């Protein structure tokens with residue numbers, strides 16, 4: 001399932017993207033890691049390269065820049081000859097620069113999804129594959145201290161579900177899945193920047209209520225989403241209590 005498969009992971013210099021890339025490499029996949037943060041990307045690349053040799057390549061990329069993202073996909077296909085998995089993981093929390101928050105989280109995911117479909121659809125020369133989009137519990141619940149972030153993550157769910165129901169995508173072997181974790185122990189949830197939240201105290205209270213998961217808690221759900229080839233269109237919440245498929249809301 002993993003061996004010999006080829007993946008693109010955005011925002012993979014650190015945090016969940018780095019963990020996902022490590023999981024794929026450990027299981028024998030080939031991965032193009034990419035991130036806007038060049039210095040952190042270089043460190044992660046060196047770490048992976050020493051363990052996984054030619055199974056890892058790296059390409060600096062800001063997901064708000066279509067040309068940079070196209071280059072990631074081009075380089076991956078040129079190097080490994082195929083593409084099987086896209087993890088649209090790059091994300092930020094920034095309520096002051098809410099335009100950037102939407103552009104990275106939602107538009108970046110849309111860009112990555114469109115490229116993924118272009119490279120993986122059978123009618124476009126691909127072999128099918130999976131597009132795994134990172135949403136959040138904030139894509140399911142309203143969140144009063146991060147309205148723009150919540151909007152971006154609600155958008156990711158709507159966008160992913162919509163394509164997963166399109167016959168041209170389904171019939172050409174591409175499936176799409178959304179992961180929606182609660183708080184995970186990465187830099188994202190650090191209270192290190194006033195621009196992140198509209199009320200750090202509100203954020204702190206909710207984090208205390210939900211608790212913080214280790215990145216290890218997310219790995220089995222990530223692995224299962226890849227292994228379960230019947231899984232298309234699922235939106236999966238992940239909390240300390242476990243993982244659940246969120247039913248499609250009906251009017």
Ligand SMILES: NC(=O)C1=CN([C@@H]2O[C@H](COP(=O)(O)OP(=O)(O)OC[C@H]3O[C@@H](n4cnc5c(N)ncnc54)[C@H](O)[C@@H]3O)[C@@H](O)[C@H]2O)C=CC1
Pocket residue numbers: 010011012013014015016017034035036037061062063064088089090091092104134135136137180181182183184185186187188189
């Ligand atoms: N940590 C958490 O509690 C949760 C995180 N998520 C989502 O998981 C994903 C990964 O987040 P974490 O690993 O927690 O955060 P993180 O802050 O540790 O890592 C995010 C990575 O994305 C990169 N990035 C930021 N802007 C970028 C851009 N324009 N282009 C390319 N790369 C960019 C950063 O440089 C960083 O390496 C995000 O989409 C986030 O919204 C979802 C739910 C909970």
Ligand SMILES: CCCCCC(=O)/C=C/C=C\C/C=C\C/C=C\CCCC(=O)O
Pocket residue numbers: 093135136137138139141142143144146181182183184188189203206210
């Ligand atoms: C503080 C950083 C936010 C970014 C990281 C992230 O995506 C984490 C989100 C986790 C949970 C946020 C979602 C919902 C919480 C808000 C209210 C839910 C209340 C539900 C209840 O109590 O029944």
